[in-house]
Amino acid sequence: MTTGARRRMGVEERRQQLIGVALELFSRRSPDDVSIDEIASAAGISRPLVYHYFPGKLSLYEAALRRASDDLASRFVEPHEGPLGARLLRVMGRYFDFVDEHGPGFSALMRGGPAVGSSTTNALVDSVRQRAYEQILSHMGAVDPPAQLDLVVRSWISLAESTALIWLDGRRIPRAELEAQLVHDFAALAAVAAAHDEELSTLLRGLLKDEPGDGPFADLVTRLIALASSP
Secondary structure: OOOOOOOOOOHHHHHHHHHHHHHHHHOOOOHHHOOHHHHHHHHOOOHHHHHHHOOOHHHHHHHHHHHHHHHHHHOOOOOOOOOHHHHHHHHHHHHHHHHHHOHHHHHHHHHOHHHOOOHHHHHHHHHHHHHHHHHHHHHHOOOOOOHHHHHHHHHHHHHHHHHHHHHHOOOOOOHHHHHHHHHHHHHHHHHHHHOOOHHHHHHHHHHHOOOOOOOHHHHHHHHHHHHHHOO
């Protein structure tokens, strides 16, 4: 039987609630514009109680970024089934789901927001990049990647980040088009690097033999041929 009394939250449960509330607010506005008073009001508690769980806005912001970075990194996790191009396209779909749903928060995560330059924020951003890097390499079956592949994957992750940040400023290109373009970008970067590295060339040939004729990599080849043959 319920008494109607509000259940008292434990310390960790309340902390997680505040992080969730902060993330929800950060998804709509820049963290710089969100006050502790707003977070407290949305959580249904007093401002002093927020400070009981977090020493200040920066510590709450960093905790929210930690959760967001874990979520973002998880978007790169994909079953090792099917052709690589289709896998990367699904990864980009989930990546842009996050970007679309958490625009200001994504910008804050990648640009530092109120904690710009802090060692915690830098470490969180680096952890997202590293986990994404490891996931992409695992999809390629590269345990000890050649230097050219290392450069390709890290460059592509940076390209995806900067593309997403630019896209948020107006969303002038349809999402699906941009996601496909980024997969094409990966293929193009890898192909150029493979032309200079026999080990990478061998690895790519093994991956490309499983690519279907209607996949994103084949689509890129078709577009390039059309471009080269146009008057």
